Amino acid sequence: QLQLQESGPGLVKPSETLSLTCTVSGGSISSGEYYWGWIRQSPGKGLEWIAVILDIGYTHSNPSFRSRIIFSSKDTSKNQFSLRLSSVTAADTAVYYCARGWDRHDHFDYWGQGILVTVSS
Amino acid sequence: QSVLTQAPSVSAAPGQMVTISCSGSNSNIGSHYVSWYQHLPGGAPKLLIYDNNKRPSGIPDRFSGSKSGTSATLDISGLQTGDEADYYCGTWDDSLSAGIFGGGTKLTVL
Numbered sequence: 001q002l003q004l005q006e007s008g009p010g011l012v013k014p015s016e017t018l019s020l021t022c023t024v025s026g027g028s029i030s031s032g033e034y035y036w037g038w039i040r041q042s043p044g045k046g047l048e049w050i051a052v053i054l055d056i057g058y059t060h061s062n063p064s065f066r067s068r069i070i071f072s073s074k075d076t077s078k079n080q081f082s083l084r085l086s087s088v089t090a091a092d093t094a095v096y097y098c099a100r101g102w103d104r105h106d107h108f109d110y111w112g113q114g115i116l117v118t119v120s121s
Numbered sequence: 122q123s124v125l126t127q128a129p130s131v132s133a134a135p136g137q138m139v140t141i142s143c144s145g146s147n148s149n150i151g152s153h154y155v156s157w158y159q160h161l162p163g164g165a166p167k168l169l170i171y172d173n174n175k176r177p178s179g180i181p182d183r184f185s186g187s188k189s190g191t192s193a194t195l196d197i198s199g200l201q202t203g204d205e206a207d208y209y210c211g212t213w214d215d216s217l218s219a220g221i222f223g224g225g226t227k228l229t230v231l
Binding site: 037039041046047048049051052060061062063097099101102105106107108109111112113114 | 123153154156158160164165166167168171172177207209211212213217218219220221222223224225
């Protein structure tokens with residue numbers, strides 16, 4: 001059974017960079033038919049698609065975040081993928097989920113439990 | 122304001138059927154597969170429907186999906202109190218070159 005687990009700081013100061021890592025177990029992130037993504041839910045709001053990575057150098061990101069995503073990377077040796085979001089504000093306070101997606105089918109079938117990230121000084 | 126439009130809320134009695142709609146455009150629903158997710162408070166979203174109308178293993182056939190043109194619907198029959206959750210549609214958008222979700226519909230089972 002595939003499992004995903006988010007990790008990262010629970011508290012980030014405004015203007016700093018948020019770094020999140022998703023560790024995948026029970027399967028390899030090297031498989032070409034999948035992409036690996038980040039989704040968030042801010043308090044009282046709906047799901048928001050952030051970015052996905054298929055392979056190193058091959059990513060897609062929501063235009064709303066594109067200028068602030070420093071990189072979305074994949075480490076096959078550790079079976080992890082990561083996201084770095086710069087210049088965070090209170091509006092970036094949210095539960096962040098990592099998930100496995102199907103390329104060209106565009107759905108996420110396995111999700112992590114989510115990590116709450118609060119942006120506050 | 123989401124690119125995909127969903128009614129904010131819907132309600133029905135136990136045992137009844139409810140339809141949740143998702144409206145988009147040619148650059149998203151009209152050109153790509155639609156998926157549906159159930160999101161219970163405090164948990165991870167759960168895939169209910171993918172490729173417009175397919176159910177993952179373990180999802181009961183009370184949940185069904187369809188797509189027509191630039192709109193999609195999720196039908197839930199035989200409503201149970203445990204179905205109370207937020208439901209989201211999702212797809213890809215060519216204009217954004219990114220995935221998108223609808224704004225979500227909160228289902229209340231009265």
